[in-house]
Amino acid sequence: MVLPILKLGDPTLRKIAIEVPVEEISSPSIQSLIDDLIETKRAANAIGIAAPQVGSLKRIFLVEVLSDTPSYRPRYPLTIVINPKITFLSEDYFEFYEGCLSIPDLRGAVPRCLDIRVEGFDRNANLIDLKVRGVSAGIFQHELDHLDGVLFLDKVENSKTLCTWEEYRKHSEASFRAQVKEVIFKYGC
Ligand code: NI
Secondary structure, X not given: OOOOOOOOOOHHHHOOOEOOOHHHOOXXXXXXHHHHHHHHHHHXXXXXXXXXXXXXXXXEEEEEEOOOOOOOOOOEEEEEEEEEEEEEOOOOEEEEXXXXXXXXXXXXXXXXXXXXXEEEEOOOOOEEEEEEEHHHHHHHHHHHHHHOOOOHHHHOOOHHHXXXXXXXXXXXXXXXXXXXXXXHHHHOO
16 A cells, blocks of 8 residues: 655654564564555655655665666665664765655755665565665665654755755756766776
């Protein structure tokens, strides 16, 4: 079921989500929440979503970049992470333009680590231990922030980068895409 997405100003987006006990991952309520998150994310043509964005304070997010998603990011397969932990593996950062389903029509540049380890559980309660590098790494960091009540706006270091989609396309997209190409070249993703 496609769920309504909470928007900036809703206090739930600022709360800390709670861990899902591993034995509850297979429960119908968690499984249907995951199904709803997938459907809601795809209906919105987004690249990620976190449970608090649909009003559920559980530590669950998912990432998926489809080829027809309007994003500069390369394809990334559907990855559901429950109780995620992220470790930064390098000091390499890059400022990515981000947007958020909960903050419609606003973009801004956020520094993200380019080399991370993601640990947690998948929807079958199997352990996940992934290395995520390059452009894709930023999505995982954005989604984890949602579980801690943090929005990308809080991490925009230069507020002059904030812009609407229309102005982003007009003034920033071309040069930003050229910089992203270099990251993809360096990291292969
Ligand atoms: Ni978001």
